[in-house]
Amino acid sequence: MNTGTEAPRRTRIQQEKRELILEAALEVFSTHGFRGATIDQIAEAAGMSKPNLLYYFRRKEDIHETLMLRLLDTWLAPLRELDDIGDPLTELRSYIRRKLEMARDFPRESRLFANEILQGAPRIMPLLAGDLKTLVDEKAAVIKGWMRTGKIARTDPWHLIFSIWATTQHYADFDVQVRAVLGPNRGGDGRFEDAARFLEQLFLDGLKPKR
Amino acid sequence: MNTGTEAPRRTRIQQEKRELILEAALEVFSTHGFRGATIDQIAEAAGMSKPNLLYYFRRKEDIHETLMLRLLDTWLAPLRELDDIGDPLTELRSYIRRKLEMARDFPRESRLFANEILQGAPRIMPLLAGDLKTLVDEKAAVIKGWMRTGKIARTDPWHLIFSIWATTQHYADFDVQVRAVLGPNRGGDGRFEDAARFLEQLFLDGLKPKR
DNA sequence: CTAACGTTTGTCCAATCGGTCAAAAATTTG
DNA sequence: CAAATTTTTGACCGATTGGACAAACGTTAG
Structure with missing residues (x-):
C-alpha cells in the first residue's frame, strides 16, 4: 500500500538490472535471512559492484520489500x-x-x-x-x-x-x-x-x- | 560427538551463569537466527557485560552449539x-x-x-x-x-x-x-x-x- | 561533434560486529 | 586475617557492515 509504486517510469536497462538484482537477492536472502545477508553478497551474486547495486535499490530493505510483495502475490x-x-x-x-x-x-x-x-x-x-x-x-x-x-x-x-x-x-x-x-x-x-x-x-x- | 564434553568440572557460579546465558541466547537466537543475533544482545538479555559473557562462552558459536545439542535431545x-x-x-x-x-x-x-x-x-x-x-x-x-x-x-x-x-x-x-x-x-x-x-x-x- | 543524461566505480565514512586483554573486584581457600 | 583463585569490567582492536558521494564512463539525441 505504501510501496511507492506511483509509475516509476524505468528505462530498459533499469528493468533488466533490477530483475538481475532481485534474482540474486532471492538466492541470498532465502538462505541467510534478512540480517544475515549482506549487500556485498547480493552485488557479487548479481555480478555488479555494491555502489552500482545501490544505484538501483537505495536501501537493502527496498530490495527485500520488493521481493516480499512480489512473492506474496504469486504465493x-x-x-x-x-x-x-x-x-x-x-x-x-x-x-x-x-x-x-x-x-x-x-x-x-x-x-x-x-x-x-x-x-x-x-x-x-x-x-x-x-x-x-x-x-x-x-x-x-x-x-x-x-x-x-x-x-x-x-x-x-x-x-x-x-x-x-x-x-x-x-x-x-x-x-x-x-x-x-x-x-x-x-x-x-x-x-x-x-x-x-x-x-x-x-x-x-x-x-x-x-x- | 566432538562437543568437548570431557567433564569440564564447573563451579556453582559457572553453572548458574551459563544457564542464564543459554536462556537469554535461546530468546535471541530463536528470533533473529545465528547471524542476526549479536553477542551484545545476548549479554544484555542475560544482564551482564559482553566480556563477562565471553568469559563463560569463548565464542558465539559455542553458545549456539551448546543450545543446539541440548535442544535436539529433548526435541x-x-x-x-x-x-x-x-x-x-x-x-x-x-x-x-x-x-x-x-x-x-x-x-x-x-x-x-x-x-x-x-x-x-x-x-x-x-x-x-x-x-x-x-x-x-x-x-x-x-x-x-x-x-x-x-x-x-x-x-x-x-x-x-x-x-x-x-x-x-x-x-x-x-x-x-x-x-x-x-x-x-x-x-x-x-x-x-x-x-x-x-x-x-x-x-x-x-x-x-x-x- | 557535443551537450545531456544515464550508468558505473573507487574511495570514504560512521556504526557495529566478534573478540582480546589487563586490571579491578569479588570470592574462595588456608 | 591474607593469599590464591575466580569473576567482572572498561578500554580497545581489526574486520565488516550499510550507505554516501563525486568523479569517471557510456550512451543517446540534436
Missing part, C-alpha cells in the same frame, strides 16, 4: 484459485498438489517467506492481518459451505488450510532435513511424488485402516 | 518414546498430541531449530544424516510393522513422520501468521486445542465424509 495464487465450482474433494486435492509443486519449483520463495515469519514478520505484519486474513476467511467460508452440503467431513477450515500449508511447504523449508533423513535413495528426485501420494491419502482417508 | 524425545507396545492408532495419536504440546510450550526451541534447518543446517548437518536418520528409520520400521498387521492404513512411514512434524511445529514456527489469520477471537489461547482436535481428525479419518 497465494493457488489459494485464490480455490473455487466453489467443481467437486470439493477434487478441488482440495488439486490445491494440495499445486502447493506441493510450488514447494518443489520455488523453494527459495518459500524459504524467504518462512524466514520472515520465523523472525516475527516485522516487515509484513500488516499484510498478514489484512489481505491474508481476508483471503483465508473467504476461502474458509467456501470450505464451510462444502461441509454443510456433506461433500467433505466437518472440521475447522482454518486449521485445514494451515495443515495444507505446513505439509507442503515443509518440503521446501526443511528440504535439507528431508533429504538427510530419506537418504540418497528415497531422497532423490522422486521424493516429491512420494510426498504427493502420501499427502493425498492422508488428507482424503487418514490413517484408519479401510473398513 | 526428539517424543519420537524416541514411540513404542511398539500398545495400540498403533493410540500410539500415533499421543505422539501427535505430545508434539503439539511441545510446539505450544517450547516455541523458541522449535524456531531455533527451524532457523538452523532453513539456512541449510550448516552446523548440524552430520547429526541429521547420522543420529536423526537412524532414529527415524528405526521408527519407520515400527510403523511399517503396524501396517503389515493391518492396524493402520498402508502409507509411506517417512512422509507420515514428516507430516506430523510439519503440522505440529507449524504452530510454533509460524505462530505470528497463525494468530494474525485467526484473529483475536479464534487466535487466543484456545487455538492449540482447536488444532489438536483438527489434527486428530485429519490423521485418523481424513476429509472424506463418513459413510
Whole structure:
C-alpha cells in the first residue's frame, strides 16, 4: 500500500538490472535471512559492484520489500484459485498438489517467506492481518459451505488450510532435513511424488485402516 | 560427538551463569537466527557485560552449539518414546498430541531449530544424516510393522513422520501468521486445542465424509 | 561533434560486529 | 586475617557492515 509504486517510469536497462538484482537477492536472502545477508553478497551474486547495486535499490530493505510483495502475490495464487465450482474433494486435492509443486519449483520463495515469519514478520505484519486474513476467511467460508452440503467431513477450515500449508511447504523449508533423513535413495528426485501420494491419502482417508 | 564434553568440572557460579546465558541466547537466537543475533544482545538479555559473557562462552558459536545439542535431545524425545507396545492408532495419536504440546510450550526451541534447518543446517548437518536418520528409520520400521498387521492404513512411514512434524511445529514456527489469520477471537489461547482436535481428525479419518 | 543524461566505480565514512586483554573486584581457600 | 583463585569490567582492536558521494564512463539525441 505504501510501496511507492506511483509509475516509476524505468528505462530498459533499469528493468533488466533490477530483475538481475532481485534474482540474486532471492538466492541470498532465502538462505541467510534478512540480517544475515549482506549487500556485498547480493552485488557479487548479481555480478555488479555494491555502489552500482545501490544505484538501483537505495536501501537493502527496498530490495527485500520488493521481493516480499512480489512473492506474496504469486504465493497465494493457488489459494485464490480455490473455487466453489467443481467437486470439493477434487478441488482440495488439486490445491494440495499445486502447493506441493510450488514447494518443489520455488523453494527459495518459500524459504524467504518462512524466514520472515520465523523472525516475527516485522516487515509484513500488516499484510498478514489484512489481505491474508481476508483471503483465508473467504476461502474458509467456501470450505464451510462444502461441509454443510456433506461433500467433505466437518472440521475447522482454518486449521485445514494451515495443515495444507505446513505439509507442503515443509518440503521446501526443511528440504535439507528431508533429504538427510530419506537418504540418497528415497531422497532423490522422486521424493516429491512420494510426498504427493502420501499427502493425498492422508488428507482424503487418514490413517484408519479401510473398513 | 566432538562437543568437548570431557567433564569440564564447573563451579556453582559457572553453572548458574551459563544457564542464564543459554536462556537469554535461546530468546535471541530463536528470533533473529545465528547471524542476526549479536553477542551484545545476548549479554544484555542475560544482564551482564559482553566480556563477562565471553568469559563463560569463548565464542558465539559455542553458545549456539551448546543450545543446539541440548535442544535436539529433548526435541526428539517424543519420537524416541514411540513404542511398539500398545495400540498403533493410540500410539500415533499421543505422539501427535505430545508434539503439539511441545510446539505450544517450547516455541523458541522449535524456531531455533527451524532457523538452523532453513539456512541449510550448516552446523548440524552430520547429526541429521547420522543420529536423526537412524532414529527415524528405526521408527519407520515400527510403523511399517503396524501396517503389515493391518492396524493402520498402508502409507509411506517417512512422509507420515514428516507430516506430523510439519503440522505440529507449524504452530510454533509460524505462530505470528497463525494468530494474525485467526484473529483475536479464534487466535487466543484456545487455538492449540482447536488444532489438536483438527489434527486428530485429519490423521485418523481424513476429509472424506463418513459413510 | 557535443551537450545531456544515464550508468558505473573507487574511495570514504560512521556504526557495529566478534573478540582480546589487563586490571579491578569479588570470592574462595588456608 | 591474607593469599590464591575466580569473576567482572572498561578500554580497545581489526574486520565488516550499510550507505554516501563525486568523479569517471557510456550512451543517446540534436
